[in-house]
Amino acid sequence: MTTNGQQEILLNVSGLKMYFPITQGIIFQRHVGDIKAVDGLNFFIRKGETLGLVGESGCGKSTTGRAILQLYRPTAGTVEFKGVELTSLKGESLRRMRRHMQMIFQDPYASLNPRMTVGSIVGEPLEVHNIATGKEKRERVRELLHIVGLNPYFINRYPHEFSGGQRQRIGVARALAVQPDFIVCDEPISALDVSIQAQVINLLEDLQERFGLTYLFIAHDLAVVRHISDRIAVMYLGKIVELTDRKTLYEQPLHPYTQALLSAVPIPDPRKELEREKHRVILEGDVPSPAHPPKGCNFCTRCPAKERALKETGINCDEVEPEFKEIAPDHWVACHLYN
Numbered sequence: 001m002t003t004n005g006q007q008e009i010l011l012n013v014s015g016l017k018m019y020f021p022i023t024q025g026i027i028f029q030r031h032v033g034d035i036k037a038v039d040g041l042n043f044f045i046r047k048g049e050t051l052g053l054v055g056e057s058g059c060g061k062s063t064t065g066r067a068i069l070q071l072y073r074p075t076a077g078t079v080e081f082k083g084v085e086l087t088s089l090k091g092e093s094l095r096r097m098r099r100h101m102q103m104i105f106q107d108p109y110a111s112l113n114p115r116m117t118v119g120s121i122v123g124e125p126l127e128v129h130n131i132a133t134g135k136e137k138r139e140r141v142r143e144l145l146h147i148v149g150l151n152p153y154f155i156n157r158y159p160h161e162f163s164g165g166q167r168q169r170i171g172v173a174r175a176l177a178v179q180p181d182f183i184v185c186d187e188p189i190s191a192l193d194v195s196i197q198a199q200v201i202n203l204l205e206d207l208q209e210r211f212g213l214t215y216l217f218i219a220h221d222l223a224v225v226r227h228i229s230d231r232i233a234v235m236y237l238g239k240i241v242e243l244t245d246r247k248t249l250y251e252q253p254l255h256p257y258t259q260a261l262l263s264a265v266p267i268p269d270p271r272k273e274l275e276r277e278k279h280r281v282i283l284e285g286d287v288p289s290p291a292h293p294p295k296g297c298n299f300c301t302r303c304p305a306k307e308r309a310l311k312e313t314g315i316n317c318d319e320v321e322p323e324f325k326e327i328a329p330d331h332w333v334a335c336h337l338y339n
C-alpha cells in the first residue's frame with residue numbers, strides 16, 4: 001500500500017471516467033454520444049481523513065461516489081482501495097471488498113424501505129455478509145442503535161415513526177453495521193432541517209474518531225464541508241478543478257470557479273459581509289451539458305478570468321484544456337493561469 005508523507009493512502013483514484021451512453025432509435029438503438037458525468041478524476045484519500053467533494057448539482061459528485069464503490073462500473077480508470085484494484089473485481093471478491101466501503105444517502109426518507117422495521121434495515125447487511133444472525137444479530141443492531149444515539153428499544157419500529165434526523169441516524173447505523181473503513185457520505189444533511197444538520201455532522205465526526213473511519217463527504221456548497229473536511233476537492237462539469245487542504249482553499253482559492261463559489265458563502269460578521277459583497281463574483285450563464293462539454297477548459301464558457309489567461313499566458317482557454325497539476329505541495333489546480 002502506498003503512503004504519502006506519514007499517512008497511509010486508503011483510496012487512490014486514477015483517470016476515473018463514468019460515461020452514460022446516449023442512444024437513438026426504437027428498435028435498433030444507435031450509440032450517438034455520451035453523457036460525460038465524470039471525466040478523468042485523479043485524487044487520493046488518506047486513511048482517517050475526510051475529503052470534501054463540492055460542486056453544483058449535476059457536476060458528477062454523486063456519480064463519483066457510486067463509481068468508487070463500484071455501484072456504477074467505471075467507463076475507464078482505476079480505483080485502488082487498500083491496495084486492491086476494484087474495477088476489475090467481480091462476484092464474490094467484489095462483494096468481500098464492498099463490506100469495507102459503505103454509503104450514507106442524501107434522502108433519509110427515500111433510502112429506507114418503509115415496509116421493513118429498523119431492526120431488519122440495520123441488520124440486513126449483517127446477514128448479507130454472514131456476520132451475524134438470530135439473537136446475535138439483534139444484539140448487534142441494538143448496540144448500533146445506541147452508538148448512533150437512538151433508543152435500542154426502537155428496534156421494532158418502522159421508518160415513518162421517526163423524524164428526518166433520526167432516519168438519517170438509522171442510515172448511519174446501517175452503514176456502520178459491517179464495520180467499514182470507508183464511507184461515502186452523499187449529501188447526508190442536505191434534506192434535513194438546519195437545526196438537525198449540526199447534530200448529524202457531530203455524530204459523523206464522533207464516529208470517525210471512535211472507529212478510525214475515512215470519509216468522502218459530498219456536498220453542494222462550501223459552507224457545509226468547511227467544518228468536517230481535512231481537504232476539499234472542487235468539482236465542475238465532471239472534473240476536479242482544485243484540490244487542497246481546507247485552510248488553503250478558504251484563504252487562498254486559486255481556481256476562478258472556487259473563487260466564485262467561495263464569494264457566495266455567507267460570513268457571520270455583517271461588516272465583513274458588506275466588504276465582501278463588493279468582491280462577489282456572479283457567474284453568468286448556465287453549466288454546459290455534460291453531453292457536450294466545451295472543447296478547451298470545461299469552465300471557459302463562464303470564466304471571468306479567461307481574457308486575463310490569454311493575455312498572461314497566450315493560451316486560448318476555449319481551445320486548450322488545462323492540466324490538473326500539483327502547483328504547490330498538496331495543492332492541485334486545473335487552470336492555465338497556474339500551469
Ligand code: SF4
Nearest residue numbers: 297303309317335336
Ligand atoms: Fe478560466 Fe482559462 Fe483558467 Fe479555465 S483555464 S479556469 S477558462 S482562466
